[in-house]
Amino acid sequence: MSSIKKFQVTFDCAEPERVARFWCEVLGYVAPPPPEGFPTWDAYNRSLPAEERGAWFACSDPSGVGPRLYFQRVPEGKVAKNRVHLDVRAGTGLVGDERLATLEAERDRLVALGAVCVQVLLADEENESCIVMQDIEGNEFCLD
Numbered sequence: 001m002s003s004i005k006k007f008q009v010t011f012d013c014a015e016p017e018r019v020a021r022f023w024c025e026v027l028g029y030v031a032p033p034p035p036e037g038f039p040t041w042d043a044y045n046r047s048l049p050a051e052e053r054g055a056w057f058a059c060s061d062p063s064g065v066g067p068r069l070y071f072q073r074v075p076e077g078k079v080a081k082n083r084v085h086l087d088v089r090a091g092t093g094l095v096g097d098e099r100l101a102t103l104e105a106e107r108d109r110l111v112a113l114g115a116v117c118v119q120v121l122l123a124d125e126e127n128e129s130c131i132v133m134q135d136i137e138g139n140e141f142c143l144d
Helices: 016-027 041-046 096-112
Strands: 008-013 056-059 068-073 086-088 116-121 130-134 140-143
Touching: 008 016, 016 056, 016 068, 096 116, 096 130, 096 140
Parallel strands: 008 068, 086 140
Antiparallel strands: 056 068, 116 130, 130 140
């Protein structure tokens, strides 16, 4: 039996394209071109029945290494902490003050895009610093 190497991460959200474009900025991902026969995503969405317009959006790593991210509209809002979250590896290989400064700079960039800083966890005897964040719809993620 072969093992699965590719996977997709799916987000439930209210505004799929808006959240997807936020994550494109966070991760350097790209949105796909509109479906064949449509010059833009807006044109594609206008061709759909009203209830299907803007129901989903996706983005992917342009290098093909990272997982595809899929965003689907759901009627209910977020009411509890995520059971799964992304760790955005902004400080890989860095330690101490250099790591914290790098994470804080990335935090500031993402806050300017609409993210919220929830908590800065400073290094201790066991763990390096990380920053708990929320995306533009309140989904938790960590800058690690």
